[in-house]
Amino acid sequence: MIKRSFIKLTGPRLLCDQVEPDPKKPETIPIPPRLVLLLHEPLDSTRETLIKKGDTVKRGERLFLYKESTEYAVSPVSGTITSIASYTGDFGTIATYFIVERDEKDTPSNGFAEIADTPNLKSADSFLRSLPGAPPLSRFTDPDCKINTLVIEGTDSDLMSTTRQYLLATSKEEIKRGIQILRQMTGVAKIAITVPENASDDLSAEGVQVFKISQVYPKALPQMIMQDHLEIIPVPGATCEDQGVTFMSIEAVISLAKAYAQKEPVFEKVLTVIAKDGTRHRVKAVIGTPLHRIFKQFKLQTNERDRIIVGGPMMGHAAYTLYHPVGPDTDTVQIQDRDAIPYVSDYPCINCGKCVRVCPANVPVNLLVRYLEADLYEEAADNFDLQSCIECGLCSYVCTARIPLFQYIQLGKHQLIELETEANNA
Numbered sequence: 247m248i249k250r251s252f253i254k255l256t257g258p259r260l261l262c263d264q265v266e267p268d269p270k271k272p273e274t275i276p277i278p279p280r281l282v283l284l285l286h287e288p289l290d291s292t293r294e295t296l297i298k299k300g301d302t303v304k305r306g307e308r309l310f311l312y313k314e315s316t317e318y319a320v321s322p323v324s325g326t327i328t329s330i331a332s333y334t335g336d337f338g339t340i341a342t343y344f345i346v347e348r349d350e351k352d353t354p355s356n357g358f359a360e361i362a363d364t365p366n367l368k369s370a371d372s373f374l375r376s377l378p379g380a381p382p383l384s385r386f387t388d389p390d391c392k393i394n395t396l397v398i399e400g401t402d403s404d405l406m407s408t409t410r411q412y413l414l415a416t417s418k419e420e421i422k423r424g425i426q427i428l429r430q431m432t433g434v435a436k437i438a439i440t441v442p443e444n445a446s447d448d449l450s451a452e453g454v455q456v457f458k459i460s461q462v463y464p465k466a467l468p469q470m471i472m473q474d475h476l477e478i479i480p481v482p483g484a485t486c487e488d489q490g491v492t493f494m495s496i497e498a499v500i501s502l503a504k505a506y507a508q509k510e511p512v513f514e515k516v517l518t519v520i521a522k523d524g525t526r527h528r529v530k531a532v533i534g535t536p537l538h539r540i541f542k543q544f545k546l547q548t549n550e551r552d553r554i555i556v557g558g559p560m561m562g563h564a565a566y567t568l569y570h571p572v573g574p575d576t577d578t579v580q581i582q583d584r585d586a587i588p589y590v591s592d593y594p595c596i597n598c599g600k601c602v603r604v605c606p607a608n609v610p611v612n613l614l615v616r617y618l619e620a621d622l623y624e625e626a627a628d629n630f631d632l633q634s635c636i637e638c639g640l641c642s643y644v645c646t647a648r649i650p651l652f653q654y655i656q657l658g659k660h661q662l663i664e665l666e667t668e669a670n671n672a
């Protein structure tokens with residue numbers, strides 16, 4: 247495997263949005279009568295589940311599929327489970343979704359309240375994994391992960407979103423409290439926070455290192471921050487955690503502070519919704535709210551063959567249904583008009599070299615894609631730096647032949663994991 251440093255950034259200068267000087271409050275979406283909760287565990291149709299259709303759930307109750315399950319979803323409302331079914335995500339990944347029909351009567355679960363007096367990593371991971379911002383608490387409890395640096399992301403990683411910057415600008419007290427809780431719970435040696443380059447660094451008074459991040463895309467991506475601010479060269483194929491660093495959305499820090507202050511989990515997620523004409527709406531919606539509810543509130547029409555992108559224009563993925571829910575990590579949702587969807591082709595590469603020049607990780611994309619097109623994933627990893635890709639999407643954006651390079655790369659990485667799993671299980 248070739249190992250190269252991430253040094254270069256040439257080509258188009260795409261600038262991330264900056265939050266307004268006096269940010270507008272998000273518009274709150276009413277809690278819908280039915281919520282959709284995704285659980286990252288496949289449903290086994292041959293087994294009886296712990297939670298069944300017709301069961302009632304309390305607000306804040308954890309939903310486990312099976313007795314030995316470690317994954318859970320948390321119901322943001324009191325209500326009745328009306329459906330449990332399989333959900334197929336990107337590259338055929340299988341998850342499960344629950345539909346909860348909301349009761350008028352609100353009955354809170356007091357599971358978390360009983361342990362909320364003393365912040366503790368293990369109990370936090372047991373109850374608060376689904377908070378807005380999706381705090382990656384299990385990375386601190388994983389014995390194979392030796393985390394010595396926590397980077398709180400106060401900058402948005404994709405274009406056109408200001409979700410995190412808004413929270414950074416408007417929730418200073420909660421951020422300070424959240425940092426104290428995290429320091430106490432994790433004992434992590436170093437805490438840093440990313441802020442836009444024009445923001446103040448007043449959080450440095452909390453003993454937090456402040457990293458000012460350029461507006462130029464993709465400077466706010468974790469691997470770029472590792473290289474530019476922590477002077478750690480990302481190792482191809484290794485995660486940031488493998489190298490002792492973990493990243494946490496600023497919303498997760500705020501949510502932790504609120505949950506411990508209120509002694510109950512919180513469920514309202516802030517997100518940026520981008521309309522077809524590029525208008526941005528700042529929204530607050532309860533986790534599990536189907537996206538069509540948000541579109542309805544802003545009178546955003548969707549037509550057949552329009553595309554719904556969850557996660558931002560450069561790195562997001564398409565949602566297959568308008569019932570796709572707001573998740574704990576949904577920072578951005580975009581509607582692309584069917585006539586404005588970027589054109590992709592199956593024309594061959596013309597070797598213009600644009601993808602190579604733009605790649606911040608120095609991947610020889612033009613050569614890599616030939617192997618990926620031929621399903622030669624191991625060769626692509628061994629000889630053409632597949633694992634060095636930081637998934638910024640810039641190569642697809644500039645490709646003259648309109649080859650869906652980013653999608654080939656994501657598929658290639660996924661297939662590589664499948665091959666490794668098969669080999670380990672053989």
Ligand code: SF4
Pocket residue numbers: 601604605606607608609611634635636637638639640641642651652655
């Ligand atoms: S998505 Fe493309 S441009 Fe971005 S790091 Fe990967 S190969 Fe390079």
Ligand code: SF4
Pocket residue numbers: 594595596597598599600601602611612615644645646647648649651
């Ligand atoms: S940008 Fe597209 S056409 Fe140009 S070298 Fe890269 S893959 Fe080939």
